[in-house]
Each structure stands twice: as C-alpha cells, then as structure tokens.
Amino acid sequence: MRDTTRTYLLTVVLVLSVVAAPVGAVSAAETTESNGDAAVECSFPVTVTDATGTEVTLSEEPTRVVTVNPSAAQIMWEIGAKEKVVGLSKYATNLDGADSRINVSTSENVVNVEKAVGAEPDLVLAPNATGTETVEQLREVGLTVYHFREAETMDDIQSDVETVGRLVGACEGAAETVSEMERDLDVVRETVDGQERPDVLYSFYGYTAGEGTFIHTIIETAGGNNVAADANITGYKQVNDEFVVDADPDWIIRNSDTPEVPRTDAYNSTTAVKEDQIVVVQIEHLNRPAPRVVNAVTKLAETFHPEAYAAAEATDTATPTAEPTPEQTDTPATADDSETETGAPGFGVLSAVSVVAAFGAVSMLRRRRR
Structure with a gap:
C-alpha cells in the first residue's frame, strides 16, 4: 500500500524541492514528542530509554528486526522499513509480504523465544502488550529489546x-508517516469542530473500552462521545445488559473480527440497533496503536458526521488560490497547522503547478489508504 503512494509523493516532493529549495519544513519531531529529541536525522550509535527504564543502545543501524506484536510490525511497514523485518507475530501476517517472515509466536500468540533467537535479530520491538517477563527472557538470551510504553493518545502513537x-534508521519514513497521519487528522478535526457528539459504544466479546485506552481516543477524536467513559469505566472492562440499556448508544462500533451485535433484549433496546446505526471497523485499524489507526478515526468521523466530513475534505483538497507578490518575498515564512506550506514566499508559476500536483498526491494517498 505505502510503496506506491510513497513513490508518487516522492516525485512531487522532488519537484517542490527544486522549485522552492529555500522553503523550510516543520519536522515531525517539532510537532510530536519523541523522547525529547528534536532532530529527525538518524545517526548511530543511538540510545533510547524504554518502558522498563532500560537504556537501549544500538551501535549501528540494525538490518534484522523482529517484531513481537502486530502494532510494531505495522509501524515498520508504514515507515518503509519492512525489508528489515525477519520475524513477526501471528496476527501480523495480514501485512503485505508478511508470510515470508518467521512467525516467532506460538499458536496461542505467545512469543517463542527460541524462534526469536533463531531469526538472529539486531533489534526486537516489543509493544506494551508484550509482558515484562517475556522481555526479560529475550534479554537474558542476549537480544536487544525495546519495550514500548502503553499508547493512549494519537501523540503517543x-x-x-x-x-x-x-531505532531502525528510517527517520525520514517515520517523519513522512507522522505527516500523513496529521493530514488526515486535520480533516477530522475540522469535521468535528462544533458538531454535536453522538453517544457511542465500542463492543467486543462483552467488553468495552473506557478512558485510558487509545480506542477511547479514537472515538473522541472522531467526534463521538464514549459512553463507557461517561460510566467512569477505565481500561477494558466487561459490561452487563444493565449498562447497555442505561447507556442507550446512538452508534455501536464493532471490529471486523466480531461484526455482529449481540441480539439480546438489552442491545435490541438501544437507539443504535433500532436505527441500524452499527459501524464495523477493520480490526487492524481499530485495535492496534499504529499508523493505520487514522483509518479508523477517518471512517468513524465520516460515519458520525457525513456532511461535515465531506465539506472538510473538499476544503482540504481544494487548490490554493493566493500567490505571494514579489514585494512579499522578504517576509519570513511561518509554520501553521495547515496541511501544505504553499503560503511560503518565493513561489512562482511553476511552484503553483507543483502545489497542484502535491494536492493530487495527498488526495490520491487518502483514497488508497482506505
């Protein structure tokens, strides 16, 4: 998915770089926190402190990486570093080309330390869902492991x-990925601004997601009101029929692994079921704190607020109309929250053509990511 869009975007970026070489860009590290580092450039050796308080040091760029959770694998794919992945977990096999990698998990989706060692990784990426005991086992056999903190927000992701x-020497790809996420999130933010928020319940296997989960963040970012949070639920908790009846959600979210709503009296009494307002989201977009979570946010925002989303997307893809006059070219450019930097000085006719191409790339990217 990303290889094609990255190639197209790179072409546009190269055109822009020739036409507007003096124009600076806001780096991803300036818009999100990344362990306190402001630079996007990669260099080695590098030391990063992980969730266990361990200082993880890599003396040189790793060429063999094992991911022991689907979210880490998805990140590697999205930043253009999938060729470095030599081993991954059971539920990451949906990624394009993943079936050629070593499956380092058991049938119960527990990390198989022996298989992980056999993959001979320079680095193991272990998201928060991986237990500390497993991380210690991997370290005891001599592997370098980075253990992630729990991701609760878009900034965390x-x-x-x-x-x-x-860590893997793909800083440019990571910055591009964050930029892509921000472009889509900007459209969503414009969509939900000033909109009434429908009551939303995420339901799976009798559980829901409350505050302190990134699924709560997804719902709220998409312009919904998470009824689990209203009930003071934190984390992932099992809920009963009484809760469902009292919550009476306007919308119910299901993931693609459990698309059917339970046909109980409690669920049948809800506004969501009565009005057939059930939305199913791909599990790899909804249940994994990784870049494709933006796809879930976008789908939900478009579902909850279709007219506002259409208007926001149309505004986002519209061609810029104003060009700076020659006397403005000495005015320093300032960074803002817009998705492009076409207001910077020094642009001419050729720049305008390039910008149109860039907007086409963004539009093309958004269509392909869905």
Whole structure:
C-alpha cells in the first residue's frame, strides 16, 4: 500500500524541492514528542530509554528486526522499513509480504523465544502488550529489546512511530508517516469542530473500552462521545445488559473480527440497533496503536458526521488560490497547522503547478489508504 503512494509523493516532493529549495519544513519531531529529541536525522550509535527504564543502545543501524506484536510490525511497514523485518507475530501476517517472515509466536500468540533467537535479530520491538517477563527472557538470551510504553493518545502513537524510525534508521519514513497521519487528522478535526457528539459504544466479546485506552481516543477524536467513559469505566472492562440499556448508544462500533451485535433484549433496546446505526471497523485499524489507526478515526468521523466530513475534505483538497507578490518575498515564512506550506514566499508559476500536483498526491494517498 505505502510503496506506491510513497513513490508518487516522492516525485512531487522532488519537484517542490527544486522549485522552492529555500522553503523550510516543520519536522515531525517539532510537532510530536519523541523522547525529547528534536532532530529527525538518524545517526548511530543511538540510545533510547524504554518502558522498563532500560537504556537501549544500538551501535549501528540494525538490518534484522523482529517484531513481537502486530502494532510494531505495522509501524515498520508504514515507515518503509519492512525489508528489515525477519520475524513477526501471528496476527501480523495480514501485512503485505508478511508470510515470508518467521512467525516467532506460538499458536496461542505467545512469543517463542527460541524462534526469536533463531531469526538472529539486531533489534526486537516489543509493544506494551508484550509482558515484562517475556522481555526479560529475550534479554537474558542476549537480544536487544525495546519495550514500548502503553499508547493512549494519537501523540503517543506518533511518538512510537518516530522512535521506531530512530531505532531502525528510517527517520525520514517515520517523519513522512507522522505527516500523513496529521493530514488526515486535520480533516477530522475540522469535521468535528462544533458538531454535536453522538453517544457511542465500542463492543467486543462483552467488553468495552473506557478512558485510558487509545480506542477511547479514537472515538473522541472522531467526534463521538464514549459512553463507557461517561460510566467512569477505565481500561477494558466487561459490561452487563444493565449498562447497555442505561447507556442507550446512538452508534455501536464493532471490529471486523466480531461484526455482529449481540441480539439480546438489552442491545435490541438501544437507539443504535433500532436505527441500524452499527459501524464495523477493520480490526487492524481499530485495535492496534499504529499508523493505520487514522483509518479508523477517518471512517468513524465520516460515519458520525457525513456532511461535515465531506465539506472538510473538499476544503482540504481544494487548490490554493493566493500567490505571494514579489514585494512579499522578504517576509519570513511561518509554520501553521495547515496541511501544505504553499503560503511560503518565493513561489512562482511553476511552484503553483507543483502545489497542484502535491494536492493530487495527498488526495490520491487518502483514497488508497482506505
């Protein structure tokens, strides 16, 4: 998915760089926190402190990486570093080309230390869902392991993307990925601004997601009101029929692994079921704190607020109309929250053509990411 879009975007970026070489860009590290580092450039050796308080040091760029959770694998794919991945976990096999990698997990999706060692990795990426005991086992056999903190927000996910990019020598790809996420999130933010928030319930196997989860963040970012948070639920908790009836959600979210809503009296009494307002989201977009979570946010925002989303997307893809006059060219450019930097001085006719191409690339990218 990303290889084609990256090639197209790179072409546009090269055109822009020739036409507007003096124009600076805001780096991903300036818009998200990444372990306190402001630089996007990769260099080695590098030392990063992980969730266990361990200082993880890599003396040189790793060429063999094992991911023991699907979210880490997805990050590697999205930042253009999938060729470095030699081993991954059971539920990451949906990624393009993943079936050629070593499966380092058991049938119960527990990390198989022997298989991980056999993959001869320079680095093991272990997201928060991987237990500390497993991380210690991997370290005891001599593997270098980075253990992630729990991701609860979009900023956390973007920080993880930048950290992985820094560790594997793919800083540029990581910065590009964060930038892509921000472009889509900007459209969503414009969509939900001033909109009434429908009550939303995420339901799976009798559980829901409350505050302190990134699924809560997904719902709220997409312009919904998480009824689990209203009930003071934190983390992932099992819920009963009484909760479902009292919550009476306007929308129910299901993931693609459990698309059917339970046909109980409690669920049948909800506004969501009565009005057939059930939205199913791909599990790899919804349940993994990784870049494709933006796809889930976008789908939900478009579902909850279709007219506002259409208007925001149209505004986002519209061609810029204003060009700076020659006397403005001495005015320093300032960074803002827009998705392009076409307001910077020094642009001419050729620049305008390039910008149109860039907007085409963004539009093309957004269509392909869905």
